[in-house]
Amino acid sequence: MKIHPAAWIGWATCAGLVAFTTTNPFYLGLLVVVAWFVHAMRPAAGPAARSFRVFAIAALVTMALRTALVFLGTVNAANVAYAALEGARLATLLIVFGTFNAVSDPFGVLRLAPRRFHEPALAAALALSIAPRTVAMVEQVREGQRLRGIGGAGWRALPSLAVPVLATGMDEAVTLAESMDARGHGRGRRSRYRPDRWSVGAAVTLAAAVVAAAAFLAAAFSGAGDLHPSTTPLRWPSVEPALVVAVLLLAVPGVVPADVEAARR
Amino acid sequence: MLNVGRVASRLLVAGVVLAALLGPAAAATSAGSACAATAGQPHAALVVDTGSQTVTYCVQLDAPTVNGLHLIELAGQQYGLSYVFGFGGAAVCSLDGVGSGADDCFGSYPDFWGYWHGNGSGGWTWASAGAGSASIGDGGIDGWSWGTGSDGDTHPAPPSLRFSDVCTDSSPSPSPKPKPKPSPTRKASGATGNAAASPTSSATATKSPKGTHTGSAGSSPTGSAAASDGAQSPEIVHASLAAGQAPSSSSSPAGALIALGAAVALGAGGLFAVRRRRGQGPA
Numbered sequence: 001m002k003i004h005p006a007a008w009i010g011w012a013t014c015a016g017l018v019a020f021t022t023t024n025p026f027y028l029g030l031l032v033v034v035a036w037f038v039h040a041m042r043p044a045a046g047p048a049a050r051s052f053r054v055f056a057i058a059a060l061v062t063m064a065l066r067t068a069l070v071f072l073g074t075v076n077a078a079n080v081a082y083a084a085l086e087g088a089r090l091a092t093l094l095i096v097f098g099t100f101n102a103v104s105d106p107f108g109v110l111r112l113a114p115r116r117f118h119e120p121a122l123a124a125a126l127a128l129s130i131a132p133r134t135v136a137m138v139e140q141v142r143e144g145q146r147l148r149g150i151g152g153a154g155w156r157a158l159p160s161l162a163v164p165v166l167a168t169g170m171d172e173a174v175t176l177a178e179s180m181d182a183r184g185h186g187r188g189r190r191s192r193y194r195p196d197r198w199s200v201g202a203a204v205t206l207a208a209a210v211v212a213a214a215a216f217l218a219a220a221f222s223g224a225g226d227l228h229p230s231t232t233p234l235r236w237p238s239v240e241p242a243l244v245v246a247v248l249l250l251a252v253p254g255v256v257p258a259d260v261e262a263a264r265r
Numbered sequence: 266m267l268n269v270g271r272v273a274s275r276l277l278v279a280g281v282v283l284a285a286l287l288g289p290a291a292a293a294t295s296a297g298s299a300c301a302a303t304a305g306q307p308h309a310a311l312v313v314d315t316g317s318q319t320v321t322y323c324v325q326l327d328a329p330t331v332n333g334l335h336l337i338e339l340a341g342q343q344y345g346l347s348y349v350f351g352f353g354g355a356a357v358c359s360l361d362g363v364g365s366g367a368d369d370c371f372g373s374y375p376d377f378w379g380y381w382h383g384n385g386s387g388g389w390t391w392a393s394a395g396a397g398s399a400s401i402g403d404g405g406i407d408g409w410s411w412g413t414g415s416d417g418d419t420h421p422a423p424p425s426l427r428f429s430d431v432c433t434d435s436s437p438s439p440s441p442k443p444k445p446k447p448s449p450t451r452k453a454s455g456a457t458g459n460a461a462a463s464p465t466s467s468a469t470a471t472k473s474p475k476g477t478h479t480g481s482a483g484s485s486p487t488g489s490a491a492a493s494d495g496a497q498s499p500e501i502v503h504a505s506l507a508a509g510q511a512p513s514s515s516s517s518p519a520g521a522l523i524a525l526g527a528a529v530a531l532g533a534g535g536l537f538a539v540r541r542r543r544g545q546g547p548a
Binding site: 026027029030033034036037039040041043074076078079223226227228229230231235238239240241243244247248251254 | 384385386387388389418425427519520521523524527528531532534535536538539542
């Protein structure tokens with residue numbers, strides 16, 4: 001069932017490239033749906049699974065802010081549309097990243113790092129998992145407070161929320177460091193216990209994602225596909241069916257069946 | 266559990282999808298440079314929008330890159346476009362008989378010739394530097410539009426055109442290509458006027474081909490610097506009054522519908538999976 005972390009890195013890189021090359025709302029919208037689909041079909045255990053929602057909210061805020069910036073300057077339909085499309089591109093990048101966070105195990109990614117880069121990779125993995133862990137913690141603390149009848153809403157509840165969340169975060173960090181130390185991380189001795197297997201599903205996922213990114217890069221260099229629809233004059237963007245198929249290729253990890261890996265043996 | 270047959274069928278499907286994608290993508294890439302390849306010589310497109318009509322010229326370049334003023338001179342040589350430069354040949358006073366003479370170059374101000382660069386996908390960006398310092402190469406597209414407004418937000422932009430709309434494969438042939446006029450009135454605010462244009466607007470563009478090219482090349486003898494000596498077959502490639510008709514909107518409904526259908530299918534599939542998982546309880 002699991003897809004190799006390296007394949008997820010490749011998928012996220014390619015999906016990010018696709019989002020980066022275009023401001024066409026059709027491709028971006030479809031890419032968001034594809035990312036959500038992959039997230040829905042590949043539920044991960046643990047706190048990381050919640051990160052999709054966090055990043056989706058962050059994406060909405062980003063897009064709204066980017067659009068609101070227009071109102072500091074000249075306001076007309078073309079400017080607003082341009083800013084909204086730029087914001088949509090940023091938002092799509094965030095959602096792709098959120099999907100990557102939700103479906104992949106950050107410590108599985110960490111294990112791929114060469115030994116020499118183990119410590120920076122460890123820092124990166126911790127940084128990546130901070131946001132979803134914090135969200136999970138906030139929910140736990142609030143649930144505990146509600147059970148004790150302390151609960152409250154709004155800004156006034158913030159101090160009583162912040163202290164336990166920070167304290168729990170500190171505890172978790174220490175626990176994590178101890179457990180990683182116990183497993184030989186950071187000592188040059190690497191555990192080969194249950195290594196991630198490179199499955200057929202991972203290969204198909206990676207190949208499809210690379211093809212999708214290549215199609216968008218080719219379109220970007222040849223000027224095809226209306227990747228950046230004109231906003232002066234503002235007009236309806238056209239959509240190239242081949243590029244729609246390319247975006248759909250990024251949904252492949254959502255439909256890779258569970259038994260592919262088992263069948264390989 | 267050995268399930269080779271199912272794996273093989275999945276791989277086959279994946280292979281078909283890859284092939285289906287790579288075919289059109291390669292075709293699209295080659296189509297972009299087809300114009301230049303067939304012509305052999307470097308060409309750039311020049312769009313002149315006088316406010317009442319738009320004339321486009323597929324100009325053969327005499328160097329790998331030329332500046333914006335030389336592109337106009339070349340259009341004058343090749344198609345008889347009349348023009349007047351002022352301020353020592355650094356400013357465009359008049360194009361196609363519209364504008365002022367060199368002695369009073371900005372005499373019609375606040376109306377003046379706005380300079381635009383095409384972005385390759387039909388849109389226009391306001392030129393930040395003068396035409397004399399611009400660089401246009403093979404496949405480039407430059408636009409001039411007559412109107413008021415001192416920046417790209419307020420000046421009317423030329424209609425949405427791409428290089429491939431101006432320099433079609435058969436453009437060096439002497440037959441003029443009239444384009445229908447969808448609407449004889451030019452909207453003052455072209456940018457907002459097209460905001461609600463649906464992709465089906467191409468249907469109206471084909472119904473009344475009454476307005477063919479109204480020849481204006483060489484018809485206005487005001488050009489003090491107009492070089493019409495070596496004019497090879499003066500031809501207006503096409504003229505239209507439309508303020509921004511989507512050039513290739515015929516393919517857009519299909520693509521948009523495919524995208525919409527795929528999004529709905531993926532959404533339904535994902536929702537189904539989530540529902541089923543919740544029904545089973547925590548896995």
